[in-house]
Amino acid sequence: MPVDNGYTFGTPREIDALKPKEKRYMAKDKLNNGLFLDIKPNGRKVWVYRYTFNRKQERLTIGNYPDLSLKDAREIRNENATKIAKGISPQHEKKKTNNGYSKSILFVEYGERYYNDVIKKDRKNPKNMFMYLHNDIFPMIGHLPIKEIKIEQIRDTIWRKKDQGYDASANQVKGLLKRMFDYAVTLGLVDFNPVLAIPTRHVFKARSRERYLSTGEIRTFYTTLFNSRIYRPRKLGILLSLLTLLRKSELLRAKWEHIDFEKGEWLVPETKADSKTGYSREMVVYLSDQIIEILNELKTIAGNEPYVFVGRQRGTHISHNAFNTAQKSALALTDIPPFTIHDLRRTASTHLNEQGFNADAIEKCLNHVMTGVRGIYNKSEYRKERMELMQKWSDFIFSVIFEPNVVFFNDYMKKN
Template identity: 45%
Template sequence: MALTDTALKALKPKEIPYIVSDNRGLYAEVLPTGSIVWRYRYRLSGKREKLTLGKYPALTLKNARLKRDEAAQTVALGQSPAQKKQLAKVAGPENTTVAEFAERFFRDIQERDRKDSTIPRRYLDKDIVPHIGTKQVREITAEDVRSVVWRKKQQGFDAAAGQIRGLLKRMLDYAVTCGLLDHNPVAALPMRHVYRAAARDRALTPDEIRLFLRAMQVSNIRRQFKIAFQLILMTLVRKSELMLAQWRDVHLDEGEWHIPVENSKTGKPHIVYLSKQSVLLFRELKILAGNSAWVLPGRGTLTKPFAHNALNSALKVALQDQEIPAFTIHDLRRTASTLLHEKGWASDVVEKALNHTIGGVRGVYNRAEYAEQRKEMLQFWADFIDRLAPANNLVVMSASV
């Protein structure tokens, strides 16, 4: 027998849930708490399913029947209203924009799976959102993706274009998972057509190091960058490790720079033992940094470090009109590794100084830190570099820090 509002108002809770039926699959479930929930029961492909419609009295009897009828039409088309409702919960509103969905992607996926999201976040904020951020995710096309990626390529940053393409691929894969897209439009833009990383084996010769450092020292790039290049070469660190360094981790009196877990590519803290020349250069950077917590505070601000590509651009300027084959900042690490091996330093000591994870069985059993050997080697290496282009050339102030 069909329900009435009078009958619904008279329903009382019991110790266990119970149901009272209306008709055509609609029923009310009375919970021990006193709540009354509308549900619709139906069969699809021989299987029984149910759909929760809402709570009474917020959802009236009349409106519950209307929602039941809408769901019945969906079943008649061979679709599951319960599944559609679940997908809608996962997907979010149909008019979700790229900028809105990107925040969800970073919260749910990117920051969970990646240790450092600084660079992807920068690509999102500067290259993706300004151009397609207001578009609805459901409307994103291959042409939208192409316009963002090709814009970066036309600026001369092929590797960055490849990273932006990768970020869009992961983000829109998640949109497919959430039901906002039927397919990923990034698939129409294969990575091999955007950027193909070449295997690198570039290592500078001592003569090339001399030419580079002297050209860099007399160039018109920022003095912090001149010091940064000399430090990267002397300390064997990664560019990102220096760019993200803070003064709280630099202990000049002890001659140590502690790279914390969050800045270390290996996911483990790392100690860089500083040579006399490196300490001198850090003292100069301390003066230039003023009251900033960052070793290399950005242009016009003391609260943030320089942008990721700032040193790359400075390298291009420093190498203008120089007869030195092209190289990257990362090649300075390979240069140090190559020359130190050639000069007889033990491979494990070099690898530890580079903050590499030693592979194979040896890596499993070798827990040595080689602290004393690394101190000796890095001082030897700094003396070698100093004979090519003295660190004193970059110091114009004096202070006790």
């Protein structure tokens, strides 16, 4: 049991000033409310709430600092004090809320329960987390009891993804593992979170991308793509990515019920969540003649299926990597430097700005949030400008990539 040597704190700065010693010791909240910090020799600081229930001393481990701030720890302490006043022991309640979790539980069992109890409740689309668990985490540490997992196994799990060349995905794996072990600490399954020992900066450092395709690269890539043996809907999807300025995920989930051919509008009811606000916004894509032509062909292929890009099973859309695989296959037939599907949005934005289109209308086509004072007061949707922009953009792209030996463009040019 750590010793209470009279150390106190009242602000985050005072907490930061509490340095580890050779032996564990306790520091007390100046509010004298039973909230303590258990400072360990390794520097870890753990929130502990000490209280009396039925004339007996009990203690409740709340979480780690700074993962849990002073403000949050005090709020949790107050919530538990209310339970005590109602005759409820927070310590006994915590044991009940473990829902049968055992310290000897294998990580794969814990992970499955975490997925159902936490991830599926917190996320509208938990598919990516499911894939990280089953493809990247369980094969590495699923067979181990959760209490026996060390930093080495965590590092190996994350670095396996890095060694495959997917640093951003490795960071996603690290983030998921951190949240899982945070929850395990809360449940009392482990004493500390081993993922905290691995700094994010060593796993992944985000860099702003600048890659976009020049006019010549657009011509070469799409001519090669349409002359390849790649499945035709994939070709048309990659072309739509450039013409519509939509994100790949928005294309994958596209449904026919959201496309109005008569109005020439394509509603995207749920776009990718904004990185700043965390909220998704619906948007409208105004359809050019060329986009309508492409969609008509895809409708013929899809038949009665609900999705524009039909998956292998009825009622599903194509996989997350379908466009990536097709794009890389076509790219390998050229000498064009690497680019991603997402870079096509930057390609469109760059060329449209160079051609002198309204910058605000371009941002609306990209479904970006306008920042600053203009974002507060400018609520225009630029409908007219966007309709004109989309048609001229399609005209430009078709003038660039039309080749007599490409059947699709041959047919289109004959009709127009």
